[in-house]
Amino acid sequence: MKVDEIMDVALRRGFIFPASEIYGGVSGFWEYGNLGTLMKRKWEDAWRHHFLSLDQNYYEISTSNIMPEAVFKGSGHLEHFNDPLTACTKCNQRFRADDLITDACGKNAEDMTTEEMELAINEENIKCPRCGGDLGPVQLFNMMFCLDIGAAGGTKGYLRPETAQGAFISFKRMFEVLRNRLPIGIGIVGRVYRNEISPRQGFFRLREFNQAELQIFFDPDTFDEHTSFDDVSGTPLRVRPLDRDEEVEMTAGDFRDTYGIGRFYVYHMVKIQEFYLDVLKVPRDKFRFRELSERERAFYNKVHWDIEVDMETLGGYKEVAGIHYRTSHDLSGHQEMSKQKMQVNIDGKKFVPHVLELSFGVDRNFWALLDLAFAKEEERTVFRFPPRMAPITVAVFPLLNKQPLIEKATEIYSQLASIMQTDYDRGGSIGRRYRRQDEIGTPFCVTVDFDTLEDGTVTLRDRDSMEQKRVGENALLGEILSRVAQ
Numbered sequence: 001m002k003v004d005e006i007m008d009v010a011l012r013r014g015f016i017f018p019a020s021e022i023y024g025g026v027s028g029f030w031e032y033g034n035l036g037t038l039m040k041r042k043w044e045d046a047w048r049h050h051f052l053s054l055d056q057n058y059y060e061i062s063t064s065n066i067m068p069e070a071v072f073k074g075s076g077h078l079e080h081f082n083d084p085l086t087a088c089t090k091c092n093q094r095f096r097a098d099d100l101i102t103d104a105c106g107k108n109a110e111d112m113t114t115e116e117m118e119l120a121i122n123e124e125n126i127k128c129p130r131c132g133g134d135l136g137p138v139q140l141f142n143m144m145f146c147l148d149i150g151a152a153g154g155t156k157g158y159l160r161p162e163t164a165q166g167a168f169i170s171f172k173r174m175f176e177v178l179r180n181r182l183p184i185g186i187g188i189v190g191r192v193y194r195n196e197i198s199p200r201q202g203f204f205r206l207r208e209f210n211q212a213e214l215q216i217f218f219d220p221d222t223f224d225e226h227t228s229f230d231d232v233s234g235t236p237l238r239v240r241p242l243d244r245d246e247e248v249e250m251t252a253g254d255f256r257d258t259y260g261i262g263r264f265y266v267y268h269m270v271k272i273q274e275f276y277l278d279v280l281k282v283p284r285d286k287f288r289f290r291e292l293s294e295r296e297r298a299f300y301n302k303v304h305w306d307i308e309v310d311m312e313t314l315g316g317y318k319e320v321a322g323i324h325y326r327t328s329h330d331l332s333g334h335q336e337m338s339k340q341k342m343q344v345n346i347d348g349k350k351f352v353p354h355v356l357e358l359s360f361g362v363d364r365n366f367w368a369l370l371d372l373a374f375a376k377e378e379e380r381t382v383f384r385f386p387p388r389m390a391p392i393t394v395a396v397f398p399l400l401n402k403q404p405l406i407e408k409a410t411e412i413y414s415q416l417a418s419i420m421q422t423d424y425d426r427g428g429s430i431g432r433r434y435r436r437q438d439e440i441g442t443p444f445c446v447t448v449d450f451d452t453l454e455d456g457t458v459t460l461r462d463r464d465s466m467e468q469k470r471v472g473e474n475a476l477l478g479e480i481l482s483r484v485a486q
C-alpha cells in the first residue's frame with residue numbers, strides 16, 4: 001500500500017518517526033527527523049511569505065504554549081471543546097463515536113447530536129472494534145490537556161489547543177503596537193495540544209501538532225469590502241458548497257454573489273487557493289473548499305469552509321486547513337472574563353473587532369506533500385516535491401571519489417550551501433547516488449567530472465525528467481535558482 005511505502009521511506013530517511021519510539025511510543029505523537037524538519041520549515045516559511053505579505057499590517061508573534069484556566073473559560077474551550085466518546089462495556093476501550101459510525105456505514109456523523117449517534121450505533125448494530133462488546137452511552141469528552149502550574153500547585157493551566165488564543169489575548173497590546181489601525185493580522189506558528197480520543201490514520205490525527213494561523217482583526221461593517229477584490233473577482237474558485245454534491249468552479253465574484261459571503265472572506269479564499277495551487281503545486285483537481293454545515297462548524301464560527309486535499313493514502317478528500325469567520329466571539333469572551341476592554345475606537349467609532357481566521361495544520365499539509373509527491377517507478381522511488389519544498393535543493397557529487405575531483409566538488413558544494421540546502425555525496429556509483437537523492441525528493445544533482453577541470457562545466461541533472469545538461473560553473477547558481485522559482 002502507498003501509505004506503507006511512504007512510511008518506509010519516511011522512517012528510513014529521516015522525515016518522521018514515532019515519538020518516544022524506544023519505549024514503544026504513544027499514539028498521536030510523532031517527531032520530525034533531519035529531512036522532515038527541513039521540509040516542515042520550508043512549508044512554514046512559504047506560509048509566512050505568502051500570507052504575511054497580504055497586507056502591510058500582518059505580522060507574526062510568538063506566544064505561550066501554556067495558558068491559565070481563565071483564558072479557556074473566556075474562549076469557551078472548557079465548555080465546548082468536546083468530542084463524542086463511547087466506551088466498550090466489556091473491554092473499556094474508548095472510541096470517538098462519530099468515527100465508529102463513519103467507519104461502519106460511511107455516514108458523516110460529525111454533525112450528529114450525541115442522541116443521534118447513540119441511535120445510529122444501535123440501528124447499525126455497531127460493536128466494539130476491539131472485542132465485539134456492546135458500546136456504552138455517547139458522552140462529550142473535553143480535549144484539553146490540564147496542568148498544575150508552579151511548585152505549590154493550585155494554579156490550573158492548560159496546553160493551548162490552538163495557536164489562535166495567543167493572538168486574541170495579545171490583541172490589546174498589538175493593536176497599540178501597530179498604531180491603532182484595522183485591519184491587523186496576527187500570525188502564530190507553533191505547537192498545539194489536544195487529547196484526541198482516538199488518534200489514528202498514522203500521521204493525520206495527532207495529540208501534539210503544529211499550526212500556522214493568522215487572525216485578521218477587522219471592522220465588521222467592512223466584511224463585504226476589500227480594496228483588492230476587483231483584482232481577484234474573476235479567479236475561478238474550486239468549491240463544494242452544502243447545496244452541491246460535487247466540486248464546482250465559479251469565479252470569486254459569482255461565489256460572493258451566490259452565497260452572500262463578504263468580499264473580505266472571499267478575497268482570502270482566493271489567496272489560500274493560490275497558496276495551494278501555485279506555491280505548493282497541488283493539482284487543481286485534488287483541491288477544494290468544502291462548506292461545513294451549522295452543526296459541523298466549530299463552536300466559534302459563523303462562516304466555515306474547510307480546505308481539503310484529495311490524498312490517496314487517506315482515501316479521498318481530507319481537511320488540511322480552514323477559513324473561519326469567528327466574529328467577535330473570542331475578543332468578547334476575553335473582555336468579559338478579563339474585564340479588560342477589547343473595544344477599539346477608530347475615528348470616534350467604538351466596536352469590538354471581528355476576526356477572520358486562516359488556520360492551517362502544518363503536519364497534515366506536510367503529509368499531503370508526501371502523499372501527492374510520492375511515486376514508485378520501475379527503477380526508482382521518487383518524491384516529486386515542488387523544488388522549493390524539497391528538504392534538499394541540490395546534491396553535489398564528484399564523479400569519482402578521487403582528487404582533484406573531490407576538491408572541485410567541495411568548492412562547488414560550499415558555494416551552493418551558503419545559498420540553499422545542499423547535500424554532498426561521494427559514495428557509490430553516480431546512478432546509486434541519483435537514486436538516493438530521488439528517494440528524498442532532491443530536485444537537482446550536480447556532477448563534477450574531468451571536463452569540469454578542463455572547461456568549467458558541470459552536469460546538472462533534473463529529478464523529474466532525469467535530463468542531464470552541461471552548465472557553466474558560473475551559471476550554475478542562477479540556473480538552479482530560476483528552476484526553483486518556477
Ligand code: GAP
Pocket residue numbers: 161162163164194196204205206207209211213298319320321322357359360361362363364
Ligand atoms: N484555530 C482554529 C482551529 O484550531 P481546527 O479546525 O480545529 O481549527 C485547524 O484546526 C487545523 O489544524 C485543521 O484544519 C487541521 O489541519 C489541523 N488539525 C486539527 N486537529 C488536528 C489533529 N488532531 N492532528 C493534526 N492536525 C490537526
